[in-house]
Amino acid sequence: MNSIPPKIQNQINMLQQIQQQLQNILHQKNQYEIAAKETRRATEEIEPVNEDTVIFMSVGTIMVQKKRDDVIKDLSDKAETLDLRIKSLEKQEKALQSRFEQLQGQIKLALEGKPPAE
Numbered sequence: 001m002n003s004i005p006p007k008i009q010n011q012i013n014m015l016q017q018i019q020q021q022l023q024n025i026l027h028q029k030n031q032y033e034i035a036a037k038e039t040r041r042a043t044e045e046i047e048p049v050n051e052d053t054v055i056f057m058s059v060g061t062i063m064v065q066k067k068r069d070d071v072i073k074d075l076s077d078k079a080e081t082l083d084l085r086i087k088s089l090e091k092q093e094k095a096l097q098s099r100f101e102q103l104q105g106q107i108k109l110a111l112e113g114k115p116p117a118e
Contacts, residue, residue, distance in 0.1 A: 008110050011103055018100045022093065029089040036082040043075045 004012070046055065046068060055071050056063040066074075 039079045
């Protein structure tokens with residue numbers, strides 16, 4: 001890497017940082033997608049249950065008895081929040097992916113000895 005000009009080395013470092021950020025975003029998005037799926041599944045299980053049925057919901061380290069409709073509302077709110085976070089991460093992912101591809105193209109051109117198109 002000593003024969004590579006410092007500007008290109010910096011671009012390569014930036015490319016690696018973007019790649020790491022993309023991996024982090026994809027990991028977070030995957031975690032949120034799993035949580036959203038579990039939340040929807042819980043809602044599907046509770047919806048057909050009679051309103052008088054005793055339902056417990058985990059709150060931190062304890063279980064709390066709650067009304068069916070309150071649990072459904074809580075789960076619905078949680079799913080909505082997770083969906084918003086997923087959409088936000090998708091926007092970040094697209095922006096980083098675009099920047100990654102742009103920087104990758106610049107590095108490729110620089111290594112081939114071609115001037116960057118502006």
